[in-house]
Structure formats: C-alpha cells, structure tokens
Amino acid sequence: MTSNIVEIDNLSFGYKGRLLHKGINMAFPRGKVVAIMGGSGSGKTTLLRLIGGQIKPTQGEVRVDGKVVHEQDRDGIFLLRRKMGMLFQHGALFTDLSVFDNVAFPMRELTDLPESMIRDLVLMKLNAVGLRGAHTLMPTELSGGMARRVALARAIALDPCIIMYDEPFAGLDPISMGVICDLIRSLNDALGATSIIVSHDVKETFLIADYVYFVADGVVAAEGTPHDLMQSTLPFVHQFVHGEKDGPVPFHYPAANYQSELLNQQL
Amino acid sequence: MNLKRMIKSNLLTSITRFLSGIGYRMIARVWRLGAGTRLFFLTIVYSGESFRRFHLTLREIYFTGVMSLLIIIVSAFFVGMVLALQGYNTLQKYGSSEAIGVLVALSLVRELGPVVTALLFAGRAGTAITAEIGLMKTTEQLSAMEMMAVNPIARVVAPRFWAGVISMPILAALFSMVGVLGGYLVAVPLIGVDSGAFWSQMQANVDVRDDIVNGVIKSVVFAVACTMIALFEGFDAPPTAEGVSHATTRTVVISSLTVLGLDFVLTSFMMVV
Ligand SMILES: Nc1ncnc2c1ncn2[C@@H]1O[C@H](COP(=O)(O)OP(=O)(O)O)[C@@H](O)[C@H]1O
Ligand SMILES: [Mg+2]
Numbered sequence: 001m002t003s004n005i006v007e008i009d010n011l012s013f014g015y016k017g018r019l020l021h022k023g024i025n026m027a028f029p030r031g032k033v034v035a036i037m038g039g040s041g042s043g044k045t046t047l048l049r050l051i052g053g054q055i056k057p058t059q060g061e062v063r064v065d066g067k068v069v070h071e072q073d074r075d076g077i078f079l080l081r082r083k084m085g086m087l088f089q090h091g092a093l094f095t096d097l098s099v100f101d102n103v104a105f106p107m108r109e110l111t112d113l114p115e116s117m118i119r120d121l122v123l124m125k126l127n128a129v130g131l132r133g134a135h136t137l138m139p140t141e142l143s144g145g146m147a148r149r150v151a152l153a154r155a156i157a158l159d160p161c162i163i164m165y166d167e168p169f170a171g172l173d174p175i176s177m178g179v180i181c182d183l184i185r186s187l188n189d190a191l192g193a194t195s196i197i198v199s200h201d202v203k204e205t206f207l208i209a210d211y212v213y214f215v216a217d218g219v220v221a222a223e224g225t226p227h228d229l230m231q232s233t234l235p236f237v238h239q240f241v242h243g244e245k246d247g248p249v250p251f252h253y254p255a256a257n258y259q260s261e262l263l264n265q266q267l
Numbered sequence: 268m269n270l271k272r273m274i275k276s277n278l279l280t281s282i283t284r285f286l287s288g289i290g291y292r293m294i295a296r297v298w299r300l301g302a303g304t305r306l307f308f309l310t311i312v313y314s315g316e317s318f319r320r321f322h323l324t325l326r327e328i329y330f331t332g333v334m335s336l337l338i339i340i341v342s343a344f345f346v347g348m349v350l351a352l353q354g355y356n357t358l359q360k361y362g363s364s365e366a367i368g369v370l371v372a373l374s375l376v377r378e379l380g381p382v383v384t385a386l387l388f389a390g391r392a393g394t395a396i397t398a399e400i401g402l403m404k405t406t407e408q409l410s411a412m413e414m415m416a417v418n419p420i421a422r423v424v425a426p427r428f429w430a431g432v433i434s435m436p437i438l439a440a441l442f443s444m445v446g447v448l449g450g451y452l453v454a455v456p457l458i459g460v461d462s463g464a465f466w467s468q469m470q471a472n473v474d475v476r477d478d479i480v481n482g483v484i485k486s487v488v489f490a491v492a493c494t495m496i497a498l499f500e501g502f503d504a505p506p507t508a509e510g511v512s513h514a515t516t517r518t519v520v521i522s523s524l525t526v527l528g529l530d531f532v533l534t535s536f537m538m539v540v
Contacts, residue, residue: 052414078416092411095402109417 005030005162005194006051010060012218013043013050020046022218023060028162033188033195035209037202037240042215044198045089048164051196052084053077064162082110085155089166091147093139099126099150100135106157125153128190129183145176149183156187162194163187169201177204184208202241206230214240303499306420310428310498313421323426324433331392331427331494332434336441338391339384343375343442346383347449350374354450355458365464369472371450372443376473376482380443382530385489388435389522393497396427397518400501401511424498431494432487439486481537488529493522 006028013021020043028034036044049055051062053069062069064080072080093102103122107113113121126132129149139147148168155163165184169177185208188195199205205212206226214222214229214237222229222237229237238244255261317324354370400423403409409419447469454460473479497518504514 054410054413081414081416084414086411086414088407088411090406092407094408094411095406096399106415106417109415109422 003029005065006196007063008047008051008060009063011050011057011062012059013046013055013057019058020218021215024215024218024220026213026220028194028196029211030161030194031188031192032210033185033197033208035197035199035205035212036215037198037200037205037212038215039200039240043218044215045166047215048086048166048196048198051162051164052081052086082158083160084162084164085158085160086164087148087151087155087166087168089170091139091151093142093147093151093154095139097139098135099131099137099139099142102139102150103135103154103157106154110158121157122153125157126150128156128187129153130179143176145172145179148172148176148180152180152183152187156191156193159191160193161191162196163191165195165197165199167199168197169199169204177201181208202243206241299503302503303495306424306499306502307495309420310425310495313418314425314429316421317425317429323422324429327427327430328434331388331396331430332438335388335391335434335438338387339438339442340445342383342387343380343445344449346379346442347371347375347446347451348453350379350446351450351453351458355454355460364458364460365468367450367454367460368447368465368469371454372447372469372473373478375443375446375450376478378530378534380439380446381482381486381489382526384435384439384442384486385493385526386523388431388438388490389493389497389519389526392431392434393493393518393522394515396431396494396497397501397504397515398511400424400427400498401504401506401514404502404504405506405508405511424502427498428494431497432490435490435493436483436486439482439489443482477537481533484537485530485533488533489526492525492529496522496525 004027006026008024008026011021011024012019024047026034026036036047038044046055050057051064051069053062053072056070061071065083067076067080069077069080093099094105097105100122103125104118107118107121123132123135126135129152131146131149131153134142134146134150139150142150152168163184168180168184172180181204184195184197187193197205197209206229209226212224212226212229213220216236222232222234224232229241232238232241350371351367354367354374355364358364358366358370400409403423409423412419412422451465455462455465500514500518500521501511504510
C-alpha cells in the first residue's frame with residue numbers, strides 16, 4: 001500500500017483529437033486536502049471524471065488505491081467508485097427526491113441497511129453539514145449554499161476515503177463560502193479521508209489545502225504548498241494568485257489587428 | 268466559354284455538397300437508430316431491479332399511466348361518439364344501421380384504441396419522460412448517479428420503460444371500452460338504434476383471437492416503441508436547454524411516425540396470417 005491513494009501518471013486526454021491534458025503527473029497522499037487550480041476550461045472537471053473512471057485516458061494512467069482505473073471492468077469501476085464521494089459543481093441533487101431521500105439515496109441503493117438505521121445515518125450526515133432541520137425540504141426550496149451542503153452530505157453518505165469537490169465555492173455568498181470551506185477541512189479530518197478540490201478561488205483554496213497543483217495548457221505549471229506558491233515568482237502563478245488581469249495569460253483572445261478590423265467593413 | 272465552365276463546376280460542387288449532405292444525414296440517422304437499439308438492449312439487461320424493487324416501477328406507472336387517464340378517457344368518449352355518428356350515416360343508406368355496434372367496436376379494438384392511445388401517450392407521457400431525463404442529464408444528476416456506482420439505466424431508464432409497457436395496453440383497452448360506451452350513447456338513446464341489436468351484433472362479430480388479441484399485440488408493440496423513443500431522446504439530448512427542447516419535439520414527431528408506420532406493417536401481417 002503506497003501512501004498515495006490517488007496517483008496520476010503521465011496522463012494525456014483530449015476530446016475529438018484536441019489534447020486537453022498533455023502528460024500530467026500528480027499524487028494525492030492519504031489524509032491530505034489537495035487542490036487542483038487552473039483557469040476555466042483548463043480541464044479540471046475532466047480530470048475528476050478521469051479519476052472517477054467516467055472517461056478513459058488517451059495515454060498514461062490514473063491509479064486509485066493502487067488499481068489502474070481504466071483497466072477495471074464495470075464492476076471493478078463500481079467498486080472503486082464506492083470509495084469515492086463527489087460534490088458536483090451545481091450539487092446535482094435529485095430534483096424529484098427530498099433532502100432526506102437524496103442523502104439516503106446511496107445508502108438505499110448500495111447497502112442493505114434497515115430503514116431505521118438509514119434514518120439515523122441520514123440525520124447524522126445532515127447534522128454534520130448543519131441542515132438536519134431541512135430534511136423534509138425539496139431541492140428547489142434550498143438556497144445555493146444549502147444545496148451545496150446537502151450534496152456534500154450525500155457525497156459523504158457512505159464514508160468515502162476520497163472526496164472530490166468540483167468548484168465548491170463557485171457562485172456562493174461569502175458566508176456560505178466560509179461555511180463550505182470549514183466543512184471541507186473538518187470533514188476530511190473527521191473521516192480520515194483524502195480530499196481533492198478543483199477550484200479557481202485562490203483565497204479559500206489556499207486557506208484549507210495542504211498542497212496545490214496549478215494546471216495550464218495541459219500540464220502542471222506549478223505545484224507546492226500554498227505558502228510556497230504565494231511566494232512564487234513564476235509569472236503565471238503570480239498572475240493567478242494575485243488576480244492580475246494581464247500577464248502570461250492574456251486578457252485578449254487572439255484576434256486580428258484591431259485597427260484593420262475596424263476599418264475593414266466586411267466580416 | 269469560361270463562364271460556362273464556371274457554372275458547370277459550381278453546379279458540380281453544389282450537387283456534390285447536396286449528395287454528401289444527404290449521406291451525412293443518413294449516417295446520422297442510422298447511427299441514432301443503432302444507439303437507440305443499444306439502449307433498448309441495455310435496458311432489458313438491467314431490468315432486474317425494476318421488478319425486484321417494484322415500487323420504483325409503480326411510481327412511474329403512476330406518473331405515466333395514471334396521469335394519462337383523463338386525456339385518454341375524454342378522447343375515447345368523443346372518438347366513440349363521432350364513430351357512431353359517421354357510421355350510422357353510411358350504414359343506414361344500406362339499411363343495416365344495427366351493425367353500428369360492430370363498426371364502432373371493431374374500429375376501436377383493432378385500430379383506434381391502440382393507435383390513438385399511442386399518439387396521445389407520446390404527447391402526454393413521452394414528452395414528460397424525455398424532458399425529465401434530459402434535464403436530469405443537463406443538471407448532472409445522471410453523472411452523479413454514475414459516480415455513486417449506481418447504474419442510471421437500471422435505476423432511471425428501466426423502471427420508466429416497464430411502466431410505459433405495462434400502462435399503455437391497459438390505457439388502450441380502456442380507450443376501446445370508453446369509446447364503445449360513447450358510441451352506444453349516440454347510437455341508442457340519441458339516434459334510436461335498437462339496444463339489443465347493438466350489443467348482440469357486436470358480441471357475434473368481434474372475435475377474441477382476430478380482433479382483441481391483435482389489438483393488444485399492437486398496443487404492446489407501440490408501447491415499447493413510444494417509451495423507448497422517449498427514453499432515448501432524453502438520454503441522448505445535448506445537455507443544454509435548447510437540446511432538451513429539441514429532444515422533446517423529436518419524441519412526439521418520431522413516436523407518431525413510428526406508430527403509424529408500425530400500424531401499417533402489423534396490420535398487413537395480421538391480415539395475411
Ligand atoms: N463531453 C465533452 N465533449 C467535448 N468537449 C468537452 C466535453 N466536456 C468538456 N469539454 C471541453 O473540454 C474543455 C475543458 O472542460 P472542463 O474539464 O470542464 O474544464 P474546467 O472544469 O477546468 O473549466 C472545455 O473547453 C470543454 O469545452
Ligand atoms: Mg469545471
């Protein structure tokens with residue numbers, strides 16, 4: 001048993017021939033909170049889908065708990081996924097089920113626990129995210145932050161050893177953001193799990209991550225502890241961490257000469 | 268001379284483009300047909316859960332079947348009444364207005380019951396299925412399910428499939444029954460056809476094997492087709508608002524055409540055999 005629960009080895013992947021990842025190497029040690037950061041469209045969500053085995057790499061491999069993900073058959077993948085919990089970007093709560101039933105869903109589908117025990121477990125998970133009182137509500141009755149917390153309770157329903165978060169802070173008010181931030185760290189430590197956070201919110205991510213990978217142009221552009229990265233003099237990291245609008249990542253999408261385009265009436 | 272050659276080469280490219288466009292669309296159609304068939308087989312393979320946990324299917328029967336009851340009953344009533352009016356109009360010219368019962372019953376049991384039920388089902392339940400599954404895909408609910416090691420085909424698609432296959436023949440039978448009742452109300456109390464003749468002629472001339480069983484076979488086939496088309500369109504919809512709305516429209520168009528086409532094929536087989 002290696003100390004890394006997830007390892008990404010020389011991974012390449014692309015949609016329709018265009019390579020999105022070009023030889024990525026990452027390691028996720030047990031018990032840590034590791035962040036993957038990068039601009040929108042840099043393939044962060046795709047990376048999580050590769051770890052979950054929803055898509056197959058073009059080259060290289062992802063190992064979860066020592067097993068190569070894309071070599072597993074359907075049952076093998078399902079076994080691996082039972083060790084993972086994933087929080088989707090918009091929560092992805094089942095809209096036809098109540099908050100209670102959403103959290104109970106993985107337990108009812110994947111275990112033979114009696115209903116009375118499921119009830120206790122669901123209330124316990126909801127209590128952990130502070131929403132035990134909301135268990136009768138429907139997803140449409142929740143605010144964005146609450147929905148995210150319910151989805152988190154559902155993701156940890158079966159005590160996974162890997163919890164993946166896709167943009168957990170996106171579109172939340174500052175208070176909800178702080179709440180989610182604390183939850184990620186405290187749940188990780190309470191469950192003894194490993195957390196993988198995909199995000200572009202530097203402040204919150206740096207607050208809770210033990211280690212951070214930056215992806216840009218399909219490769220790991222920089223890595224290190226938040227402390228190291230804050231001091232980094234790499235131009236890209238500096239631009240990202242300090243939120244400067246122009247730098248190695250240009251403000252302008254590549255375009256023809258502005259003046260000639262204005263003068264030229266044709267499009 | 269030069270102009271002529273230019274027109275000729277332009278014509279040639281537009282013809283080529285036209286033909287390749289047709290080819291491209293054909294390939295896309297065939298591809299979708301294959302993908303749909305594949306989903307159908309996977310649905311059958313992963314159907315175990317729909318029966319082991321029958322409450323999943325029961326819930327969908329409520330949404331697709333029970334919620335379609337009203338539209339089916341009202342339509343059947345009107346269709347039956349119109350059949351009786353039109354039928355009487357023609358039959359009385361030949362002095363055989365007592366045959367009105369047979370005419371109404373046979374039209375309903377053989378054709379209108381299964382066909383109109385399937386068309387209404389596609390519009391009422393099929394669209395709902397497509398929109399629901401398309402939206403579940405758009406909001407990543409299906410992905411979330413997969414990541415939880417739950418198979419969306421077993422958990423979402425199969426129960427809806429069996430609910431449709433169970434509900435539609437029952438709805439079609441109901442359609443025929445209510446239609447006959449509507450026909451009776453027009454023919455007997457309104458027009459004054461003899462009630463005894465109405466029922467006894469019907470009893471004597473409607474055959475269980477040739478008429479009723481064939482009608483049931485039709486409605487089972489339509490049920491499989493309509494439900495599967497609705498499920499596939501939802502499952503295959505591009506995950507955007509526009510994608511789901513187009514998929515919903517396609518469900519109605521493709522289901523209706525498929526039902527009418529299949530009806531012709533099935534009817535010709537049943538006439539021959
Ligand atoms: N199913 C798909 N088919 C084709 N292209 C896709 C698909 N999913 C994502 N992409 C493309 O891959 C790129 C990276 O997507 P994503 O991993 O979601 O980025 P991020 O999460 O970092 O914003 C985007 O440009 C997106 O358009
Ligand atoms: Mg993303």
